[in-house]
Amino acid sequence: MKYRAVAMQRPGGPEVLALVELERQRPAAGQVLLRQLAAGVNYIDVQHRTGRYPIARYPAVIGMEAVGMVEEVGTGVTECKPGDRVAYSTPPAGAYAEWRVMPSHRLVPVPASLDDALAGGSFLRGLTAQYLVKRTFPVASGHAIVVHAAAGGVGQILCQWAKYLGATVIGTVGSEQKVALARECGCDLVLVNGRDDVPARVREATAGAGADVVYDSIGPATFEASLASLKSRGLLVTFGTASGPLPPLDLFRLNQMGSLFVTSAGLFDYTKERKELLERASDYFDALARGIVRVAVQHRYRLGEAAQAHAELQGRRTTGPIVLIP
Ligand SMILES: NC(=O)c1ccc[n+]([C@@H]2O[C@H](COP(=O)([O-])OP(=O)(O)OC[C@H]3O[C@@H](n4cnc5c(N)ncnc54)[C@H](OP(=O)(O)O)[C@@H]3O)[C@@H](O)[C@H]2O)c1
Structure with a gap:
């Protein structure tokens, strides 16, 4: 089929x-066949599309997260059963699709209170914000703290x-129009x-x-300002490069600027x-349920409109999750 x-x-x-037709696979041992309900469009997909994060083989289906219904399970699967609604946020890429076979150990049950678009469009960003504030630097x-792209998908949650958690939060945005939203996010x-001397x-x-x-997800455009904004022994967390690849860093500069720390963090190493x-998924879902973080899905597209979704995200015209509804 x-x-x-x-x-x-x-x-x-x-x-x-572009839309293509592919042949549906049966799940092998340890795998699950998902009927996908909503797939998230994330900045990492733009990096895959442009080739900045290389892809091993073409043609390639991109997309790192989705929510779906379990239709069939392979032998030995214990994590879920047919009829369960589950989410994932993990390599390998391939989420922009109506159906998908996934390894069962990467799937997470989704609470009934979360609708498909919210679960499928914010899981990756929510997990990212979770590990950044709870583990990379436990905010208290x-x-x-400084958060760049504060009105963006990860930024709003962060x-x-x-x-x-009690921090004084200084957000940065790329234009005046995003200031009010960043304020609403705390x-x-x-x-x-x-405009400002950050x-x-x-x-x-x-x-x-x-x-x-x-917390810097922008990269070269903000890197120097980020280092210069830190207190003595402060930490720069670079976790994205929306403005391009980062320049090399002379480690001795960290000594000269106040014994600073720098880490380049990635979600998949934290999950x-x-x-x-x-644990991270449950903490994020709990934060949503308790209203600690509020996430509105403003950007919905059909699967065939993925190109438009990418153009909007890359053009800095989106705020918050973007979902493709198969
Ligand atoms: N390492 C990880 O674990 C991890 C996980 C998830 C996401 N990320 C990274 O986190 C960042 C946010 O992801 P997201 O999907 O939620 O995207 P997003 O923040 O909704 O969109 C990216 C934002 O970056 C800002 N930006 C600054 N310079 C830019 C440029 N030259 N081109 C495009 N955007 C620029 C824009 O906000 P302004 O207009 O306000 O500047 C834009 O809206 C991305 O860099 C992504 O790669 C990292």
């Missing part, structure tokens, strides 16, 4: 994303959660990149000290073990 998916024959602009009362101060304003807001941690994956 055939199903539809969004595949690309080569790296390139949004136009390389008294911390001053800001709300850090505010709930930012005590919102700076506009390109390090100077961060020091002003922290009695000269600087921030305990800067490798199933136990850790389930």
Whole structure:
């Protein structure tokens, strides 16, 4: 039986994303066949599409997260059964599709209270915000933190959660139009990149000290300002490169700037073990249920409109989750 998916024959602009028909597979041992209900469009998909994160083989179906209904399970599957609604946020890529076979140990049960679009469009971003505020740097009362792209998908969740944990949250955005949204997400101060002197304003807001941690998903455009915004022994968490590849860093500069720490963090290293994956998922779902973080899905597209979704995300015109509804 055939199903539809969004595949690309080569790296390139949004136009390389096209609908194709593929043959449905049966699940092998340890695998599950999913009827996909909503697939998230994330910035990592843009990096896959452009070839900045290389793809081994073409044609390639991209997409790292979705929510789906379990239709059939292979032998030895214990994590779920037919009729369960589950989410995933994991390699290998291939989520932009009506059907998909996935390894069962990467699937997480979804609470009934979450609708398909919210679960399928915010799971990856929610897990990311979770490990960033709980594990990479455990945010607590008294911390001053900087979050770049504060009105973006990850940024909105990160800001709300850090505010709930008691931090002073300084967000940055790329334009005036996004300031109000960043404020609604808990930012005590919102700076506009390109307009404001970010390090100077961060020091002003922290009695000269600087921030305990800067979460930077933008990359080269903000990297120097991020380092210069930190307090002595502060931590720069780079976790994305929306503005391009990062330059090399002379480690001795960290000594000269105040014995700074830098890490380049990736979700899949924080969710490798199933136990850790389930704990982070449960913490995110709980944060949604308790209203600690509120996530509105404003951007919905049909599977065949994936190119448009990519153009909007890359053009900085989206705020929050983007979903493809197969
Ligand atoms: N390492 C991990 O574990 C992990 C996991 C998930 C996501 N990420 C990263 O986190 C970031 C946010 O992901 P997301 O999917 O939620 O996207 P998003 O934040 O909704 O969109 C990206 C935002 O980055 C900002 N930006 C700044 N310079 C840009 C440029 N040159 N081109 C495009 N955007 C630019 C824009 O906000 P402004 O207009 O306000 O500047 C844009 O809206 C991405 O960099 C992604 O790769 C990392």
